[in-house]
Amino acid sequence: MFHLWIELKLKYYLAARTDRCVSAARQMCSMRLSPDNHEDFLKTAVSALNSHLSEEIRVLGLRRAIRSFKAHKDCDKRTYSYTLPTYAFAKTNELTTNDFRINEASIAELNDLLSLYKGTHNFFNYTSGRTYEDRSSMRYIHDFKCGPTQLVEDIVRGDMVEFITLYITGQSFMLHQIRKMIGIIFLSFTMDVPKAPGLGLILEKVHYERYDKWYEKTHEKLNNWSDEVENEIGKFRERYIIAEICRQELATHSMFLWLTTLIKHDILIPGITRSSKERLPLGLASDLAYVSFYSFVL
Template identity: 40%
Template sequence: MLTVQALIGSPRVLRFKSNGWLYKFTRIRLMMSEESEKTLTMPLKRVEEGNGDSGENGHIRKKLKSDVEDTGDERKHPKRKVVLLLAYSGKGYYGMQRNAGSSQFKTIEDELVTALIKSGCIPDNHGDDMKKMSFQRCARTDKGVSAAGQVVSLKLWMIEDLMEKINSNLPTQIRVLGLKRVTGGFNSKNSCDARTYSYMLPTVAFAPKSYNTKNSTAFRLDPETLQRVNRLFASYKGTHNFHNFTSQKAARDPSARRYITEMSCSEPFVRSGTEFAEITVRGQSFMMHQIRKMIGLIIAVVKGYTGEEVLQRSWGEEKVDVPKAPGLGLVLEKVHFDRYNKRFGGDGLHECLEWTEEEQAIMAFKEAHIYPSIVETECLEDSMVNWMATLPIHDFEATATGAQVKDRGQDDDEEGNGSDSAL
């Protein structure tokens, strides 16, 4: 039993510590006359240091940093805004974006969220509502489309061995290859200045339409045809009206104008006895199916189904029937954050969102998972050859002069910002 002398005066907190326990009480001002002052005797309940709740008789329990580890995970580890560099093979998945409440169509984000929960870097309830962790992706890749440089931003508990624990809970065809801290207001979708995609295809796609595709593995692309292909792809550079290269976009819709900075086809190479080439395209943003239609139209021109003038007509207001190349072979290679890097990359607090140190791991993943999947599937299913058989049914002449009607029920592009949703 301790005694406290109640005195008239300003309240004042008194502390007493004994044997590792903290005692706290307040010097009390009593509303009474001097004649009625007396000594009060009150029991004090000892409380364990570090507990922030109030105890009996109003005694306050003190919270100390040393006791944080006695609480839940949210107090063990700080929560920070980060970006994750993702690489994945899209085969067998219905695209990147998660469809909440639908387990029938598994996506890349389904696997990622499950791994984050199992790793202990987000609470269980964040899996049901990804907004709780401020999750955002740079681009929504379509069914079967792969990525070597997808970037997502989110808030995570910074647990030890974070990347290793996430990857241990992911299938081998999905990997986290990099992690960096970013500013609290960073949004990977809105902060992305440009996106680079590649498209790997068998070179028989550029064979004359009279070529016998039953012998497609024997075809080899000649230098003159490759030169023409690159000249045609280069015509896409600059700003054009791509309303004919997506669906449900009005010809005079300002959002149909897109800026392309690069598009070219590589030198051919042989894999599994078939000659392939890789097309690279970089732009500020792309609409649904835009890249596949850009490639499909050039293939139609090179094969002789239509003339080169179709490109100019396709950028006008007339409706032009533009064929869409198969989704197999499309890969999100890289996303670019030039403005963010210029503003924050050199401030001494944040890193540039460049992944030069991860380039070797990115290439190793592509060689192990992405390229073999594309080559094996193409050789097994002949997706390009089967698609080429549909080219004669397309009418490349203008079929209408009015603007296309836009369906209000469909987003213009990825979540309204102009990046790919289903390329």
């Protein structure tokens, strides 16, 4: 009831929701406030709110928007990232260990695979309770690509582990969609799609390019805040999110344990040739995606 009161009374909305165990480097919320002095309120509200919050939750800016603004409905697109150890992309004849380092050829092949997600596709297999005929399963992906790699020290074992970050920007996402996109590629018939661990997933940014274009003459922009705020976000992200993701991954090996469960999932597809099966894992994934894009529902 309390949450319902907040939504109805304050018109409180979040731009994006996250699964359990998923972090947010940036989040936008909107609410209707009526302070006595708008200018004084805008100057003091950020510091006042942060004084009641822990260091892991920070308010970085506050701006006035149009009266009808809703953070989730006026958002053009959302950017997420997924950070994971590079040994997840090891070939079948390579050891999945902390010593693994991904090469440029594998990154290029991975980018080719991720690019298959771009555009409008039916993601009914990437959420729960949807059918192929459900038009709400159609989603548009703007971009999906690899980011930089980084070495992180495993304090317990005394060696360095390589991590890589994948970045995805889409108009909107369904429950578990991104984690399942990480787990497997497109299929046009119902199957058991593995869901990657939630640990490495981060809501990076919510975009308001259309809003800024429409109201740039009357209101401050919401897509870009300032270099100072962006620097604060970068520091916060590295200190409280990326560091914690790497720490937990090195302590629990959630990605490695998840990889061992893939054998339990039925991901066989009719029509894949023997030559395809003899290709590298990423190449095979690309073949599976191509077949599913241009096949009918079975």
